[in-house]
Amino acid sequence: MENSQHGSLFDPQTTLADLVTNTGMPLNSVKVGVLDLAGSGLLERQDYYGGHVDLHPKPDLFVTFDAQxxxxxxxxxxxxxxxxxxxxxxxxxxxxxxxxxxxxxxxxxxxxxxxxxxxxxxxxxxxxxxxxxxxxxxxxxxxxxxxxxxx
Missing domain, CATH: 1.10.10 (Arc Repressor Mutant, subunit A)
Known part of the structure; x- marks a missing residue:
């Protein structure tokens, strides 16, 4: 939310590791949060071979959370x-x-x-x-x- 410049699809793209670093939350908590947001249609997750995961918001993430x-x-x-x-x-x-x-x-x-x-x-x-x-x-x-x- 805070790192988005435009509040739109793909802005910003991030990784699980970056979310752990930026939030200070444990990896497993971040993974569960990502599952919840992706399951709600607010976040898109792209898994790659070797365990790398890219994440990016969908526009409704900003619709849902900008007021907060x-x-x-x-x-x-x-x-x-x-x-x-x-x-x-x-x-x-x-x-x-x-x-x-x-x-x-x-x-x-x-x-x-x-x-x-x-x-x-x-x-x-x-x-x-x-x-x-x-x-x-x-x-x-x-x-x-x-x-x-x-x-």
Missing amino acids: FKDWDPSKDAEDLAVVLLNLEADQANATDVATTLGWPPRRFNPAAAYLVSANIVRAMEYSAEDDYWPPAFILGDELLRFVSDL
């Missing part, structure tokens, strides 16, 4: 983001443009966007982008209208 570790709450930010998206009165929106309007860096914007995507309120429009916002664009539909009208 950061000065913002992705679920509340998702509401603000949804209102801005709806007010565009468009079928699509560029993430960088919307984040600039809100004044949010990627580390804050991405978990709010992931909340909306995970809840099927907006759809992620995936393409190769030059910046650190995910998704780079949104497809907006009636689900967004319903979400905002329920606020």
Whole structure:
């Protein structure tokens, strides 16, 4: 959580050994925690021959835990983001443009966007982008209208 620059998939990548060092927890406790997070769909684990394990967060890790570790709450930010998206009165929106309007860096914007995507309120429009916002664009539909009208 603390080492992420963008609050998105693969940010950051780490290992079991690094988690032991950074948390001060015993290896077996870290392994159980990793199993719990991976089992909840919040962390991805890649095992390699020889026992090496790489770990990286999935976007919902930040959706779930940022409110406890950061000065913002992705679920509340998702509401603000949804209102801005709806007010565009468009079928699509560029993430960088919307984040600039809100004044949010990627580390804050991405978990709010992931909340909306995970809840099927907006759809992620995936393409190769030059910046650190995910998704780079949104497809907006009636689900967004319903979400905002329920606020």
